[in-house]
Amino acid sequence: MYLRQTQELTHQAALVILQGAIAKAEAMGVPQCIAIVDTGGNLLAFIRMDGAKFLSQISATQKAITAMSSKAPTGGVAADVELKLALATAGQLTNLKGGLPIEINGQLVGAIGVGSGTGAQDVEVAQAGIAALQEKLG
Amino acid sequence: MYLRQTQELTHQAALVILQGAIAKAEAMGVPQCIAIVDTGGNLLAFIRMDGAKFLSQISATQKAITAMSSKAPTGGVAADVELKLALATAGQLTNLKGGLPIEINGQLVGAIGVGSGTGAQDVEVAQAGIAALQEKLG
């Protein structure tokens, strides 16, 4: 009643996710900024690949934070409130595609945000990062 | 694999670009704010011409930063994501026209942003700045 069990990604897990995402982005030929946050939305790991947009550091991180806060992939907020929500959160809540919650065994353990490609490319790279961790966990 | 070669503008090059842009703006009779950034988006040189809007200092600088980050002229972002991107980057990514990457011999060496006129006037002045450097380089 007073305490609840949670799980957090370790930094080794974060590195596995980063490397899976990087491998995918390299295969696609699309350099990316990749951010991983813990369940509190704090930055756990980040990489900016050669040639990725440096401003995407900010948006990739916000995608991860938004996916974590809302416990859902980014991009699903209704069009009539997306800018209001962005403004009301000082730009932190973004409706750009490319943020995904990271679920392991049905439990939310963090989130990943990817930015510098198209929305579809960003999502594909984020998925590859999560898949790399799931593969390690068997 | 671990290092990549890059090039940066010197401050003498930045002065040449500023002067080329100023000369064009004076000929057009449109005072401008002109900002030049290095490949990391850090301010290298700036001038606010007599009569230019002082708030354009901020937007001209953001145009240069955006052109550098995206390695493309500003203004080409799709209408359905331009505000989301601006908000997700704390206003840093702008879709206003007037920012141009500076390429020398096919390599990106910085960017210029111009603001205080119309979008078309801003672009014209930015182009004149880059042309002045290219003329010096022969």
Add this chain to the structure above:
Amino acid sequence: MYLRQTQELTHQAALVILQGAIAKAEAMGVPQCIAIVDTGGNLLAFIRMDGAKFLSQISATQKAITAMSSKAPTGGVAADVELKLALATAGQLTNLKGGLPIEINGQLVGAIGVGSGTGAQDVEVAQAGIAALQEKLG
């Protein structure tokens, strides 16, 4: 009684000051960030020389703003209030040496701030910038 005459530096004057300061810094072998502001403290011109510290962009600009606001060279605030004043102005008022008001014929027309060297070097370069303009004015 209701209006007072002021004078402002033109952008051509700002370029003369920049070039005088750059020439001095080059002769000293100390790369500098040099900022010039108008009487309202708004940025008029800026250059970051090759090899100058990029964080000095911020401090050089604050030195110029502080010199303009206080109508005096920076660095003269008493030690027991300097940090209180910096904190009370969100860091804008700095007591670092290197900011000088620009006076022409006894009238204040702007200010210059220089940073990336020692305090004494910064002051020397700022003085050279002002001297270059005074020489043009004869």
Add this chain to the structure above:
Amino acid sequence: MYLRQTQELTHQAALVILQGAIAKAEAMGVPQCIAIVDTGGNLLAFIRMDGAKFLSQISATQKAITAMSSKAPTGGVAADVELKLALATAGQLTNLKGGLPIEINGQLVGAIGVGSGTGAQDVEVAQAGIAALQEKLG
């Protein structure tokens, strides 16, 4: 005269540095936040190890940015100006130990900042990160 040659770390180099620093911190039993920036001070890679202080994300990043801007290890600023410089750069210039420039073959290619341990521990981990890259380069 108008262009100067520079070098940047690739993301593969940044991963090598991160892993070298993590291995050292694990061996010491001191979890750390580790940030790597490019020559423009933009974040290239980051990891927060299990148990590291989350506020150290900010200070580790500022140590890297400061080391890059000043082209020297952090912590060497004279006591009488360290707070003035911190305030005049909006907190960006820090005099905490734990930031080191990354030099390869005598050229500055980026910087690393480490935070969450003592200053001496932070420096030791930063050095291990740089050493890991130098070993790969032979």
